[in-house]
Amino acid sequence: MKALIIGGAGFVGGYLINELSSAGAEVHATCLENETITQSCSVHVLDILDQKAVEDIINEIAPDVIFHLAAQSSVALSWKRPQLTANINVIGSINVLEALKNAEKKDIRILLIGSGEEYGFIREGACPINEEEILRPGNIYAATKACQGMIGEIYARAFKMDIIMIRAFNHSGPQQAPMFVISDFCKQIAEIEKGEREPVMSVGNLSAMRDFTDVRDVVRAYRLLAENGRSGETYNVGRGKAVPVQFILDTALSFSESSIEVKQDPARMRASDIPIIEPDVSKIFADTGWKAEISMEQTIKDTLDYWRNSL
Numbered sequence: 001m002k003a004l005i006i007g008g009a010g011f012v013g014g015y016l017i018n019e020l021s022s023a024g025a026e027v028h029a030t031c032l033e034n035e036t037i038t039q040s041c042s043v044h045v046l047d048i049l050d051q052k053a054v055e056d057i058i059n060e061i062a063p064d065v066i067f068h069l070a071a072q073s074s075v076a077l078s079w080k081r082p083q084l085t086a087n088i089n090v091i092g093s094i095n096v097l098e099a100l101k102n103a104e105k106k107d108i109r110i111l112l113i114g115s116g117e118e119y120g121f122i123r124e125g126a127c128p129i130n131e132e133e134i135l136r137p138g139n140i141y142a143a144t145k146a147c148q149g150m151i152g153e154i155y156a157r158a159f160k161m162d163i164i165m166i167r168a169f170n171h172s173g174p175q176q177a178p179m180f181v182i183s184d185f186c187k188q189i190a191e192i193e194k195g196e197r198e199p200v201m202s203v204g205n206l207s208a209m210r211d212f213t214d215v216r217d218v219v220r221a222y223r224l225l226a227e228n229g230r231s232g233e234t235y236n237v238g239r240g241k242a243v244p245v246q247f248i249l250d251t252a253l254s255f256s257e258s259s260i261e262v263k264q265d266p267a268r269m270r271a272s273d274i275p276i277i278e279p280d281v282s283k284i285f286a287d288t289g290w291k292a293e294i295s296m297e298q299t300i301k302d303t304l305d306y307w308r309n310s311l
Contacts, residue, residue: 007070169238204268
């Protein structure tokens with residue numbers, strides 16, 4: 001399999017390069033001019049807002065499958081920079097789909113990576129949420145990802161393109177940026193342990209319930225969907241069990257012997273926060289046999305150890 005990862009310099013991209021390479025794939029990955037990719041693969045500079053450049057790279061590589069990871073993926077940042085989020089997540093995705101539609105090679109499969117945030121404000125009794133649930137996005141990032149998925153479905157039907165839509169729920173692991181909750185908590189603890197900050201942790205909403213999966217499990221799901229997923233279908237990717245953010249905090253603290261005070265920071269509270277998001281993952285299991293294997297405790301411990309070694 002010849003694979004092209006669009007947006008390979010990000011957190012997930014590095015793990016996906018390793019996953020595909022280990023499975024024997026020929027891997028190509030794109031990044032922006034100011035980014036670097038340290039994993040072993042063929043690297044190409046690409047800005048997905050340049051449609052001609054997207055067309056050129058797809059025709060040059062002629063991949064069997066494309067993993068479209070390039071995105072503005074922070075919910076918090078989407079509130080601050082909605083135009084940037086819409087440009088990258090919607091216009092950028094349209095550029096990729098147009099380039100694929102017009103590509104010289106006609107049998108390319110693409111996986112459009114969306115988010116569990118797309119479901120938004122869940123109906124009472126709807127959890128665990130299956131892929132047929134109506135989308136009610138509750139933030140700017142979620143709205144742009146829902147739009148990406150809808151456009152993908154339109155292209156799949158109208159142009160008979162081989163497109164799979166993915167709604168990936170929260171994933172984490174070593175090397176993730178600290179704007180995401182598990183990495184944020186672990187980095188703060190590591191800084192406290194090293195005496196680089198006061199023994200006080202700043203937190204946001206601890207009651208929100210989310211589904212967390214290890215990134216190493218998530219990229220395995222992407223590979224299996226590329227190999228065995230059904231064209232035109234949408235798949236949830238997640239553990240299938242939501243936990244309160246309080247559980248993440250308590251688990252992370254349990255791995256430290258430091259005495260740490262916890263304080264809620266109003267600046268970390270979102271303008272709109274959805275109480276619970278939990279996926280039904282029976283569809284991906286039925287079609288690929290995939291399920292999460294790495295425990296949340298292991299993910300948190302590995303992430304904390306990463307920050308301890310990095311600081």
